[in-house]
Amino acid sequence: MNVLVTGGAGFIGSHTCVELLEKGYGVVVIDNLVNSCEKSLERVQQIAGKDLVFYENDVRDRAALDSIFEKYDIGCVIHFAGLKAVGESVAMPLEYYDNNLFSTVTLCESMREHHVNNIVFSSSATVYSGDNEMPLRESSHTGMCTNPYGWTKYMSEQILRDTAKANPDWSIALLRYFNPIGAHPSGLIGEDPRGIPNNLMPYISQVAVGRLDHLSVYGDDYHTPDGTGVRDYIHVCDLAAGHVAAIEYMLGHKGENVFNLGTGTGYSVLDMVKAFERVTGKKIPYEIAPRRPGDLATVYSSPDKSAELLGWKARYNLEDMCRDTWNWQSHNPMGYAG
Secondary structure (H helix, E strand, O other): OEEEEEOOOOHHHHHHHHHHHHOOOEEEEEOOOOOOOHHHHHHHHHHHOOOOEEEOOOOOOHHHHHHHHHHOOEEEEEEOOOOOOHHHHHHOHHHHHHHHHHHHHHHHHHHHHOOOOEEEEEEEHHHEOOOOOOOEOOOOOEOOOOOHHHHHHHHHHHHHHHHHHHOOOOEEEEEEEOEEEOOOOOOOOOOOOOOOOOOHHHHHHHHHOOOOOOEEEEOOOOOOOOOOOEEOEEEHHHHHHHHHHHHHHHOOOOEEEEEEEOOOOOEEHHHHHHHHHHHHOOOOOEEEEOOOOOOOOEEOEOOHHHHHHHOOOOOOOHHHHHHHHHHHHHHOOOHHHO
């Protein structure tokens, strides 16, 4: 079966392309390369030893989508494409709503036109409300998002949910990620953010490789064991495997399917710093900075539903995540540019 991967040149998309190719799927990628690099796809093919098809187009380009669906027999879509920086979304809400929502609507319109009924959506734990008890389950409250990025994920879920209700042949899998980190064990592909990283692990690894002077830890007065924020970190290769498991499940289950992809274990910022230092032998200098607006003290998942229905659970531990992050960063100190 051929799978269309939107945003397939990005961090999670590229790792998922490797997983798909290794599992025997045909892969067609559409990506406008705004936040990614075509070199990642060259390396995907190197890792998998198989070719994929790449189109440099925006998912909002209906004509480009139509031509892909007409040329290839697409059985499923994995929709990663979208802007994803929380802080940037607060400063640029219109751009985020235009890009993330219009791309989802345009994609669904083209899928409907070409009778493609299966879609896996790259959602996020940001759709969960801040008033939930931990761990977060698929049945936990959603909404009350704290930033436009989160609202675009929430709204895209609703667009897909309503589309599936109106089209009974559709099957949608809404995959709510927690905190993807790590890199492919080969060190050939990994996370390569533009500018100052918004996420913890690439920030740590860039300090370790000398690109940044120190790590800023946003808040040390939360009600957590060491005062720093606690999150559920998941290896990106585990996340990629979750997408293939979701495809296999949804082909036999119509309608809406929601799954958390996390480990079920929370680690603090300082836990992550210490683990990285222990695994790599690199000292990570850090400074305490003020809390960021909207950050919660503790967020971690219950992955029980994914284990029960998808037969999926995380295989990589925290040491694996740190080792693979450093393997990528140390061999690619400037990311794909170097």
